Amino acid sequence: IAGITQAPTSQILAAGRRMTLRCTQDMRHNAMYWYRQDLGLGLRLIHYSNTAGTTGKGEVPDGYSVSRANTDDFPLTLASAVPSQTSVYFCASSDSRGLGTGELFFGEGSRLTVL
């Protein structure tokens, strides 16, 4: 693995079902993020984690939960999917939050369709 890996890359899901999007990074970055990207809108932050064991809410956290049990993994869970959660989801990481350039490294994205 090199960088950030997301799974699945694409998923069609019935409304009301539970879904977990997986994200793993091998860069030992402290900070990790989940964004959603919708047509005509900028990337919107769902949840973030500054370091293992801590998480925080972003701009659009409702309906989503995250955990950060270790440095490498940052799964995003939709407890009961709704059609408005149809989107492309990007996981990202950075080696600092607020220090240096704060450059984000993104996974390839997970395209989720909720019917």
Added chain:
Amino acid sequence: GQNIDQPTEMTATEGAIVQINCTYQTSGFNGLFWYQQHAGEAPTFLSYNVLDGLEEKGRFSSFLSRSKGYSYLLLKELQMKDSASYLCATMDSNYQLIWGAGTKLIIKP
């Protein structure tokens, strides 16, 4: 409130120069980023400006004026592979990135 504006779409010719503008209003300022995103792919980092002025990196340059809340990305010697969306983002006082909706750049032969 916090807001970032950039044009939705621009068209340019291969070999030419194009300037993509970005204006912003954020709570505090800790830098401005430009990312490139090809269709169906992840965004990739292009540049970071925290001080006023021009930063040059090969064919790409990024400019910042903090007093005007303004930045631009300048692409020279355009190539077909430069067809992509260009995302402007600022880092606010909480070190959170605020993203613009992106500018889709279409390069014509």
